[in-house]
Structures are given as structure tokens and as C-alpha cells.
Amino acid sequence: MRILDKIAPAVLAVASWSAMAAEPSRISVHTLAGGKEVARIMLPIGQQHSVQVEANQVEQERGGITHARGNVRVTIRSGGATTAVVGDEVIVRRKVLDARELAAIRALEAMGAPGKRDAARDRKELARLKTIIAAHGWPGLRFAGPELAANAFTVLMRTPPREMEALLPALREAQAQNDVPGAQLAQAEDRLLVAKGLPQRYGTQLASGKPVIIEDEGALDIRRKMLGLPAMPTSSGQ
Structure with a gap:
């Protein structure tokens, strides 16, 4: 019997800020290659955003950081528009503004x-x-x-x-x-x-x-x- 080692994608709803106007955040999505950043998306501050991360491995780290590796797909919904970011390694950062x-x-x-x-x-x-x-x-x-x-x-x-x-x-x-x-x-x-x-x-x-x-x-x-x-x-x- 052959054992399949395929890892099912993990799905993490990073956040849905549609109801969090009292907690404005700075949100950015960073695409990495070889450990180095190759692209970045900064989401407008003060607007409502929904960010979902799908990947083989998703880790929630301190400081509002989500680190995803392997077949990563990040879906960003903002202002009625949807943007998808794909890659092998993506970091999503969210920091509540003081x-x-x-x-x-x-x-x-x-x-x-x-x-x-x-x-x-x-x-x-x-x-x-x-x-x-x-x-x-x-x-x-x-x-x-x-x-x-x-x-x-x-x-x-x-x-x-x-x-x-x-x-x-x-x-x-x-x-x-x-x-x-x-x-x-x-x-x-x-x-x-x-x-x-x-x-x-x-x-x-x-x-x-x-x-x-x-x-x-x-x-x-x-x-x-x-x-x-x-x-x-x-x-x-x-």
C-alpha cells in the first residue's frame, strides 16, 4: 500500500476588519523568494479589509505576523475589489495603530x-x-x-x-x-x-x-x- 505524503492545505482567516473601525491597523502582504522580499502590498489604512491565507503551512507569530509557506494563496478583499497573491512564502503583517x-x-x-x-x-x-x-x-x-x-x-x-x-x-x-x-x-x-x-x-x-x-x-x-x-x-x- 502506497502512503501519500501530500499535506492538505491549511486555511487561516487572518482577519476580517469590516467591524473593527475602532481598531485601525497597518496591514501589509510581503511575497518572499529565497528568504528575500520581492513584492509588497500595503493596504490603505482606515479602510475595511478581509485577508485570507491558504498554504501548506501557516504559522501565527507574535506581533500580528502570519507566516505562510508552500503553495501560498492570499486573498485580499478591499473596497469591493479582490486581489490574489500567490507564491511559496508570504508574510502578512498587521499592527494595530497606537x-x-x-x-x-x-x-x-x-x-x-x-x-x-x-x-x-x-x-x-x-x-x-x-x-x-x-x-x-x-x-x-x-x-x-x-x-x-x-x-x-x-x-x-x-x-x-x-x-x-x-x-x-x-x-x-x-x-x-x-x-x-x-x-x-x-x-x-x-x-x-x-x-x-x-x-x-x-x-x-x-x-x-x-x-x-x-x-x-x-x-x-x-x-x-x-x-x-x-x-x-x-x-x-x-
């Missing part, structure tokens, strides 16, 4: 709210962003998710040069940790340089449809590649 984190998230959400823009609103949002950075570092993808992180970057790009220069170290550190897209750092660095009357480094700032003068243009594409930017489509002509 009061300070929740206040920061709410402030970032307000930064993206529609309405009339004026100097007073820009100053208020800048003050909030400084408070968030002081408490949590730059609010990048891991802390805020892509949409709210983009709100923070928008506020930065409206900031006067002196204030921007003071905040850039936090953005640089986040980018070095792959928590901020390289394109954002390139734009901020170039914006500051141009505001100071200096040549830009990455060719992101335009005037009359052409890049403002660029430092060491022969090495431009090398610098752009280091931040994940494509080569410049045409020469600046400088």
Missing part, C-alpha cells in the same frame, strides 16, 4: 483632502508634517502606505527652500531604506538646488519644457539609474 500613530495617519489623510489652498493651509500642513517626522521619521510606504506617503511628499514640495532643506535628511534616510521612491528624492533634491540657483543633479526640473541646467550632464543617466529613474529621453541641450 494613539500617536493614528493621529499621524489622520493628519496625513487631511493633507490630501480637497479644498482651497493658501499660505495658511500650507503652513499648517508643514507644521503637522514636522511633528510626524519628529515622532516617527519620514512617513514613507511602511508607515503610511503609498497614498498617504504621497501626501507627505506633496507637502514637502510646497515647502520654502529653507524648510525643505531641513526636512531632506529624513527623506534621504527613508529612501536609503527603500521606503520612499527614488523619483521623489530626485525631485526634492533638484527642486532645492534650482531654488538656490545651482545646477540640478537628476534633470527633474523643467523650464519652458526643457530641463534646467544640469550638473555634470555626462553622468546624468548614471545618477538617475541609481535612484531608479529611466535615462533622459533627450539631451537638455545645455
